[in-house]
Amino acid sequence: MSVLTVAYALLFYAATAILVLGLASKISQYARTPSPLKIPTTPAPLTKTGAGMRVLREVVFFESLFKSNKWIWLLSALFHASLVLVLMRHLRYFTEPVPLWVLLVQPFGAYGGFAMVIGLLGLWYRRLGIQRIRFISAPSDHLMILLLVGIGSSGLMMRFLSRTDIIEVKAFCLGLLYFEWHPLPSDPSLLVHLGLVALLMIVFPFSKLLHVPGIFFSPTRTQPDDARERRHLAPWAAPLDNQRDA
Amino acid sequence: MAKAKIEVPQIKTKREMPSLQPGAMAHSKPYVAAPDHQKPLGFPGELVDNWEEKAVEKLRELLGKYRSLQVFLDSCVHCGACTDKCHYFLGTKDPLNMPVARQDLLRQVYRKHFTPAGKAFGGIVNAKPMSKEVLDDWYKYYHQCSQCRRCSVFCPYGIDTAEISMAAREIMDHIGMGQKYCNEIIAKVYKIGNNLGLPGPALKATLEDFEEDLLDETGIEVKLPLDVEGAEILLIAPSADFFAEPHIDSLFGYAKVFHQAGISWTLSTYASEAGNFGMFIGSYENMHKISNRIRKAAIDLGVKRIVFGECGHAWRVAYAFLNTLAGPWDFLDPKYPVPQSIIEFTHDLIRRGALNLDKTANDHMTLTYHDSCNVARATRMGDMPGGQLILPREVIKAVCNKFVDMDADTIGEKTFCCGGGGGILTDELLELRVKGALPRMEALDAVVKQEGVTHMAAICAICKSQFSKVLPYYGHDMEMIQGVHQLVSNAIQLGTKE
Ligand code: SF4
Ligand code: SF4
Numbered sequence: 001m002s003v004l005t006v007a008y009a010l011l012f013y014a015a016t017a018i019l020v021l022g023l024a025s026k027i028s029q030y031a032r033t034p035s036p037l038k039i040p041t042t043p044a045p046l047t048k049t050g051a052g053m054r055v056l057r058e059v060v061f062f063e064s065l066f067k068s069n070k071w072i073w074l075l076s077a078l079f080h081a082s083l084v085l086v087l088m089r090h091l092r093y094f095t096e097p098v099p100l101w102v103l104l105v106q107p108f109g110a111y112g113g114f115a116m117v118i119g120l121l122g123l124w125y126r127r128l129g130i131q132r133i134r135f136i137s138a139p140s141d142h143l144m145i146l147l148l149v150g151i152g153s154s155g156l157m158m159r160f161l162s163r164t165d166i167i168e169v170k171a172f173c174l175g176l177l178y179f180e181w182h183p184l185p186s187d188p189s190l191l192v193h194l195g196l197v198a199l200l201m202i203v204f205p206f207s208k209l210l211h212v213p214g215i216f217f218s219p220t221r222t223q224p225d226d227a228r229e230r231r232h233l234a235p236w237a238a239p240l241d242n243q244r245d246a
Numbered sequence: 247m248a249k250a251k252i253e254v255p256q257i258k259t260k261r262e263m264p265s266l267q268p269g270a271m272a273h274s275k276p277y278v279a280a281p282d283h284q285k286p287l288g289f290p291g292e293l294v295d296n297w298e299e300k301a302v303e304k305l306r307e308l309l310g311k312y313r314s315l316q317v318f319l320d321s322c323v324h325c326g327a328c329t330d331k332c333h334y335f336l337g338t339k340d341p342l343n344m345p346v347a348r349q350d351l352l353r354q355v356y357r358k359h360f361t362p363a364g365k366a367f368g369g370i371v372n373a374k375p376m377s378k379e380v381l382d383d384w385y386k387y388y389h390q391c392s393q394c395r396r397c398s399v400f401c402p403y404g405i406d407t408a409e410i411s412m413a414a415r416e417i418m419d420h421i422g423m424g425q426k427y428c429n430e431i432i433a434k435v436y437k438i439g440n441n442l443g444l445p446g447p448a449l450k451a452t453l454e455d456f457e458e459d460l461l462d463e464t465g466i467e468v469k470l471p472l473d474v475e476g477a478e479i480l481l482i483a484p485s486a487d488f489f490a491e492p493h494i495d496s497l498f499g500y501a502k503v504f505h506q507a508g509i510s511w512t513l514s515t516y517a518s519e520a521g522n523f524g525m526f527i528g529s530y531e532n533m534h535k536i537s538n539r540i541r542k543a544a545i546d547l548g549v550k551r552i553v554f555g556e557c558g559h560a561w562r563v564a565y566a567f568l569n570t571l572a573g574p575w576d577f578l579d580p581k582y583p584v585p586q587s588i589i590e591f592t593h594d595l596i597r598r599g600a601l602n603l604d605k606t607a608n609d610h611m612t613l614t615y616h617d618s619c620n621v622a623r624a625t626r627m628g629d630m631p632g633g634q635l636i637l638p639r640e641v642i643k644a645v646c647n648k649f650v651d652m653d654a655d656t657i658g659e660k661t662f663c664c665g666g667g668g669g670i671l672t673d674e675l676l677e678l679r680v681k682g683a684l685p686r687m688e689a690l691d692a693v694v695k696q697e698g699v700t701h702m703a704a705i706c707a708i709c710k711s712q713f714s715k716v717l718p719y720y721g722h723d724m725e726m727i728q729g730v731h732q733l734v735s736n737a738i739q740l741g742t743k744e
Binding site: 026029030033034035036037038039041042043044045046058062064065067068069072076126127130131132133135136137138139140141143203206207208210211214215217218219220221225227228229230231232233234236237240244245 | 263265266309310311312313314316317318320321322323324325326327328329330331341344346347350361362363367369370371372395398399400401402403404405406409530531534535538541542565566567569570572573574583584585622623624625626630631632634635659660
């Protein structure tokens, strides 16, 4: 087994551990922290189911962003939808036999890669070109786009320029899953691609990518509008009631 | 009063996206609270010794207490969707008035002290430790936010800058850097019962004068009862209704409605204030204490229902928080929601045909309606989502023949703040208030020119005071702003139904 294979295998185990544990700790932090007051942005649904649907619409359609800015909406919808497609396509590296639906998305997934990079470049263009957005951008915002563009374009290189032996890649991936390591092809684009993916997994729980769990815990969206019907006492706030005169 | 010299922004027919003017409002800040304003609220009198650590400590505490704060500080992706949504940014062009930039003033400290990325790579993620410079920026720019929540409507994660401003103000209060306007007012509530510091006997005398005025005007004995035990309804009005114009006219409107409906009601000296400034400073404890004055008054007077007068932020605390802060309301009549807004109350009477209204009494006006930010985006009226936008309009239409709405992007959930909400309705911030009113003034100007609108109605004490003050800067008469119950008061035909 080459040093390279061992290094990448370990890298992916470490990255996965960081991603899973990091996210789990953030999610449990969000879940543990109370919301002491009712603060849904109104008009809001009156029931929990309604609020759940509202969150779903945010996740699937980016409802608020659509109200806000059609260009950002279009570009980020393009990026996120393509990303989902591309991720689905990649499932073939982790499944044997490959499920039918994963086979069916293969052709779309390939072009999804282009759409994803186009979406990202569009967002970057806005970040650089629009004064307001440039002003609020931190170096990390640019780096995050670069990282994603790097992942996308190295992936596209392998698909359309210097084709990689995907049978070998699949063997490596399955090997990781089943702890039976297989050698990793030493293709430069592949190594870059996988390295950047591991990096993305590692930074995920420490970066603005926390918007992914965040949206499911955002009180202005998740709370139903039922303030007059139900008290909403947080454990830390409840003892204050003992101090009142009446 | 003479107008202060302020460069009033030009009204454009099409809203222009301002180019950034960094530092344009760096001189704007409210007076700092004196020890006398701080201590009754439980805050240190002046900047404490190790305030940097104390501020970080308080932030840690708030992160554990408020999910909103924790999630909002983590989730922003700097997409920029909110950057052009704040009226203060549109009116002042100061980039730190873009909602995300305002949030980042706190987020930079959060990142530095609480996140691995900020600790390890501060420069890359714009993390900064707590410092004098940061505190100065906080003090300036968290007092250039009216907590109107407009940004939260447009953010893909619902990030509400109001929550961040409240947290920042709470931290500043706890290190002894409070804001005079809000804290002085809260201290008055504790001492006297209302924001104006109007003592019981003075309030009683004022109400008696008003009863005489009403008798002269209508020939009918319309009462303004105070501290009447056993009344059906406890009315909680913003104290501005007792002394300011046009607020008083709405108070007359409530009184006439109660009179015609034949329902007994009372005001309370002890809880003579609807506004709860505890919200503006993000202090749960103070909000709780102020709210429970209402609970006590309701119990002491033995009323069956609680109704709130016209006030936007008061309605937010009343509608969204009061049950949590001062409930449960099991001693009140379960047939009615607690509390009700006077708009819901009057709307219900109108629907049941219990009021005799003559719309022609308002024929000299063409009305439009300003949705107050807190009502529109933080509360509800009636039993369906969005009722807070519908009910006030239905009341207006029931008492006026001529009504037109402003541009759809400036009303409803997208309404622009009057520019004076969130605890900044103070003279030293007048420049901010005038400039922050720009988007509303543009939309108003359009309907004035195109639809012949002569007056704008509102249901918020702050909106009314703010517009009375800033309308003249934009070339309008201060009387252009009307209370909704002022219109009801004009139209109601007393002596015909009761
Ligand atoms: S809450 Fe209102 S005033 Fe504050 S930043 Fe958001 S839009 Fe501006
Ligand atoms: S819209 Fe929300 S996520 Fe986007 S920059 Fe503003 S606060 Fe951040």
